[in-house]
Amino acid sequence: MSKRKWMVGAGIHNKRHKPVAIIGGSRLSPEEQSITDTWSAIEYIRTIFPSKERAGRFPPIIFKQQLYALVKNRTDVDREVNTLAESFRIKVFHLGRGDDEVMILITEDFTSFVKKYHGVSNNSTDSNSKYIASPSKDTVISRFLSQVVSTESDISISESVLMKKYGFKDKDLTALVNYGLITLRDAGTWWFSVPAAGQFMKIFLKGKQAALRMIRMTRFKELHLTELKRRKVPPSMKLGILYHAYDLAGSDSIKCIESTSGTLLRIIND
Incomplete structure (x- = not known):
């Protein structure tokens, strides 16, 4: 040409x-015709996320602005994203560039990716126990997913909640940072994060x-x-x-x- x-x-x-x-x-x-709400828009964007990138490298990530392109009313998108997060069907993550810039993952995709990315067994023991003397990598990650991710719907969490409510120690928080699961927001507060984000x-x-x-x-x-x-x-x-x-x-x-x-x-x- x-x-x-x-x-x-x-x-x-x-x-x-x-x-x-x-x-x-x-x-x-043409597939957009099947989209009736924010959830179906999320599922649609998930289907066009390239499978090659999903092969262990990254989970299927959705951006809120992509949903704005598919659902006419942006206020409906914002409200429905909050509702889906509060019902733990999705997990929302802050991008660190602007207050409204977030990435969205279906919660099951997030937990599955974290386990696969870090080689965590689904049969890790003691994941429901708060206080463990020398927690292994599998145990710390499994506890975080089963206790925290499944019950905290916000995009950030305070250090006091992690330590007092869930029994994580300083060394556990350091491990979670190293595993890419939390990142510092400000003194005493952590953003939830996605490994390899x-x-x-x-x-x-x-x-x-x-x-x-x-x-x-x-x-x-x-x-x-x-x-x-x-x-x-x-x-x-x-x-x-x-x-x-x-x-x-x-x-x-x-x-x-x-x-x-x-x-x-x-x-x-x-």
């Missing part, structure tokens, strides 16, 4: 497409920038979804174009527009 054709994109040519409607949902995939965010941010570049380099900084899907995905986009497209749409980095020839992705305020 010539440089000019690559820059312009198939179906766009020399004049800008006139959108016929700005849509509320993203309409990036830092590695995942590096991959995610590189892929996000690659997706933005693909759209930004077109003549009018817009590109049809079908054309975007046809293009060779850069090596840095390990999570797939759809995964990043929902993030970009939900975070208002791109606008999804229904044109006469399909869904058009347009850079916003660039």
Whole structure:
């Protein structure tokens, strides 16, 4: 393909497409028709998380802004995410970049990933005992998952609760930090965290920038979804174009527009 054709994109040519409607949902995939609420949106994003990355490296991670792209009312998303967290169907984790920036995991996915990542047996003994003289790695992690994760719905927890309510000692907290399960929020408070989250965010941010570049380099900084899907995905986009497209749409980095020839992705305020 010539440089000019690559820059312009198939179906766009020399004049800008006139959108016929700005849509509320993203309409990036036909499967979106089955989404009726925040939970079904979470399950859908989980299905498009690449299986290669799920093979022990990372759990299927969902970002709240991806849900905004799928569910029309953002207030409903916020409320339903809180309800799902309080019922322990999901676990919400702070990203450390902004107060509203969080990642979401289905609770079963989180616990399964932690056990697999750290090689913890499902038959670890004494996981329900609060006070153990010399806890093993398996025991500390199993206690944390069975006692804390299953009963604490907030995104952070105080040191006093961990020690007084659950019987963890200083050395246990140090171990949990080393295992990537908690990280310091401020004096006396810990964020819940996901092992290998830092590695995942590096991959995610590189892929996000690659997706933005693909759209930004077109003549009018817009590109049809079908054309975007046809293009060779850069090596840095390990999570797939759809995964990043929902993030970009939900975070208002791109606008999804229904044109006469399909869904058009347009850079916003660039």
